[in-house]
Amino acid sequence: MNDASVSSWDLEVHLDIDRHGIRALADLAGIEDFTSLRPSAMHAVFKPFERVIEGTLVVDREARIVWISERYAKRFGLSDPRQALGRPCEEVIPHSRMREIVRSGRPILLDILDVPGQPGAPGRPLIVIRLPLQREDGEVLGAVGFALFDEWASLSPIVSRFLAMQEELAAARKGRSQGRQAKYSFSDFVGRSPATLELKRMARRAAATHSPVLLLGETGTGKELLAHAIHAASPRAHKPFVSLSMAAIPDALLEAELFGVAAGAYTGADKRERQGKLHIAQGGTLFLDEIGDMPLGVQAKLLRVLQEKEFEALGSNEVVRADVRIIAATSRRLPELVRDGLFRADLYYRLDVLSLAVPPLRQRLDDLEPICEALLEGFADARPGQAFELDPEALAVLSRHHWPGNIRELRNVLERALVLSDSPVLTAASVRSALTPAAPPAAAFTTDLPPAPGSTTADAGHAQAMSQYERRLIEQALSECRSVAAAARRLGIGRATLYRKMAAYHLARASR
């Protein structure tokens, strides 16, 4: 050891390792019997480490530092080892386990200690060995710890495995949290119309509470975006945001997806436990999209989550506490579903505590221009060096459209117009041609009020013709697109909405 021994201190021990082994001299408090430790045992233990030990620490029976080597003290930011003397070991060495040693009298022969970085010394784990200092009769007088800074070679298989595992864990945690965090905040919900400003005001207020939120509105109006924003502005923001769309998952799988499956619940290949979305969302927010499509059996279980704050995984009797905020969304009319016996009234009322109606784009045309600007900026970001604009005539054309697919449709129309146009400035003509091809007629997808009582047979005929037209459009999109998601994009509607319409029209997914 090159460290000079520390003298003239109340709690002082001189610890010298020389070629005869270890010789410890204790003066005061707590370790007055240090010299009675059997020198031969000490010799046997410490000799092999003599060459590699670069950090040494001795504590008394109260786990106060009575000796620390100079280099070790430096590692923890102390310029003089004397600054450590008399202090509880954890105060100098975060996560030190020396107190455990003096309490239990048992050694920890090999451990890894994470050391925070210091100026000039990056944080890096140390291999540590901790031994109790005991009298002949077994009474613990203190403990000694050794740290190996650079001698990784003899321990390298363990250390490299540990470091690799640490890296993997960090990467997995990062990936997991990235995938489970809100992607949008309120500033992403663009709009300046009074309706949008009021909606955002209400949504901000909802964010501050823990109550369930129900988002109502046509497809593509921004319900999911709003759910992200509410989570991001809530006290749960640093916890997971998990989404589950009822319409995108077959009924038979939904329950497992939501509540999870206990190990061995099913015979056959997959006997392992599978966590459900409720479990993954613990502490955070669970966004249930297209809640109107939830099967009645699952609705009953969700009601229990909302009322009793508990659930059970499939095949398990263990009751799990659910600390999850539910945000539900639907483009369907829930009161009608309740009336038709397709949605539980008690669940509806439980969800309807804070309901926010997201107006369709055609009812907030003041938002059209800023949303177009935001969307065009987004397209430009993806194509460096490009800037896109919309001329006033083009805006006038857009404001006359009915927007059944709302902002999602608007996005598709602008993107299509840019593809069809040679100029970065979108004109009325380019917008018109982008509106024509696949955009379905307004009435087909709208959730506007149904025909008034007493409507004429002409109205009924019109509705039927529209349905047939919509069915054909969907069929065509499904046969021409590689996936349902791509077909939904082409049609300017949400994937969930498309699944629902496919079910209603008895259309199967293109088998490719």
Ligand SMILES: Nc1ncnc2c1ncn2[C@@H]1O[C@H](COP(=O)(O)OP(=O)(O)OP(=O)(O)O)[C@@H](O)[C@H]1O
């Ligand atoms: N106010 C807005 N400002 C900017 N972009 C918006 C706005 N509202 C919606 N969008 C964009 O429009 C698209 C559709 O929005 P979103 O998926 O949130 O709608 P939705 O109501 O949940 O649709 P669906 O009911 O079909 O699931 C997304 O790309 C979203 O980012």
